[in-house]
Amino acid sequence: MTAWVAPRYGGGEVLRTEIVPRPEPGERDVVVCVHAASLCSGDLHLLSGTPYLLRLGFGLRRPKNRMIGQNLAGEVVAVGAEVSEFQVGDRVFGEVPSGAFAEFVRADVKWFALVPDGLDMETAAAMPDSGMTALQGLRDIGKLAPGHRVLVNGASGGVGTFAVQIAKALGAHVTAVCSTRHLDMVREIGADTVIDYTTTDFAARGETYDIIFDLAGNRKLRDHRRALTPEGVFISSAGAPGGNWFGPIRWLGSVLLTNLFTSQTLKPLLMRPATADLQYLAELATTGSLRPVIQRHLPLSEAAAAISLFAEGHASGKTLLTASPVR
Structure with missing residues (x-):
């Protein structure tokens, strides 16, 4: 599969696409085909390695995990042996530790919630963080x-x-x-x-x-x-x-x-991802009480440029990346 990776710390200029192995689920994992993703401030911190204290946990000289991206929505394409919360074909959204800016992402089920009927993938992807x-x-x-x-x-x-x-x-x-x-x-x-x-x-x-x-x-x-x-x-x-x-x-x-x-x-405030909170946000969105404000709407192929723009600050809502789902 194709994924955006960061071989070293920096900004959007260090990012590149690579062909990497398509992930397989662990026992409590799901593999999700990414339909949409959104940027958050955490992406910038992990990409730049600042403040430098972060590097004690994420890699001193270069990122331990080169895969980037945290917020996404997509379709479940594989589930682990111990997964009962989701099944293949379910639409899900959430915030994962890394890897959302790719064709597929693997993560523990605890990071996801169902996208309810009536809510589109782009709206769901903009909400988690x-x-x-x-x-x-x-x-x-x-x-x-x-x-x-x-x-x-x-x-x-x-x-x-x-x-x-x-x-x-x-x-x-x-x-x-x-x-x-x-x-x-x-x-x-x-x-x-x-x-x-x-x-x-x-x-x-x-x-x-x-x-x-x-x-x-x-x-x-x-x-x-x-x-x-x-x-x-x-x-x-x-x-x-x-x-x-x-x-x-x-x-x-x-x-x-x-x-x-x-x-x-x-x-x-240090936000802690929670499935119940994702479900609450989805309910607000389906009832019309919540509408993500989208400043930029770009294809996932332009993720590097999107991150460079996002790093300039003065945001008006979210930056959204959309993908062409791969089967």
């Missing part, structure tokens, strides 16, 4: 309840567009912070109030929020706390820039340390 990050931040850490006032900082990106819609689906009043060119899009997906950060400082408006979900990493912690209610929850899924060696570790440390000395709840 960003959707689960938004859901776990708002529902699990934020304990969002109907009537809560939520501010999403970085509302136009992949996670941000999901966060706005999920917060609305859970009954919140949503304030979205983004740049001028994204204002209309963020309104269209349901934000009640939209703030243009190029002209307005949300922390200086005098408004306070029950939950602040920070996806931009562009403000000091004290700014977020000033805009948070005394018992409010601050969720960090970005972190302030910290250089190539340690990345956001210093920022995350300051969040955890400050949390010990305040009535507010200040927590970083």
Whole structure:
């Protein structure tokens, strides 16, 4: 089969396609024919090997696993001997450790959920990483309840567009912070109030929020706390820039340390893939409460170019890659 591989650390320029063996399932694995895939920030970190601390686990000088890509949707073409959750022909989606940017991918069944009838593969492929990050931040850490006032900082990106819609689906009043060119899009997906950060400082408006979900990493912690209610929850899924060696570790440390000395709840978010969360997202999508925002729609054959564009930042939703299924 054909797969995108990374022989060394870098950006989109280091990627190349290779003919590699088609995978066979282990006892608890499924093999999926990839119909669509999407990019996430984790792809960039694993491809570039930054922050450098990542390389202790993923390869010091070059990636231990050259296969890239984590988010996909496709059709099951083979199942392991102990797999009862899926059968050949099922449509599935999920986030796998690696290898999604290929004609076929093999992974444990725990990484997948069924694509329900009425949901297309492209929509399903766009949801796993960003959707689960938004859901776990708002529902699990934020304990969002109907009537809560939520501010999403970085509302136009992949996670941000999901966060706005999920917060609305859970009954919140949503304030979205983004740049001028994204204002209309963020309104269209349901934000009640939209703030243009190029002209307005949300922390200086005098408004306070029950939950602040920070996806931009562009403000000091004290700014977020000033805009948070005394018992409010601050969720960090970005972190302030910290250089190539340690990345956001210093920022995350300051969040955890400050949390010990305040009535507010200040927590970083590390998303953990879960089949139940994939199923929840699929239900929201089939009922019309959730619609992934797609910024770029490219063929899988242009994955290297897509990653280079994605690395430039200023995303407006997701980058989607579609494949021509192979039998």
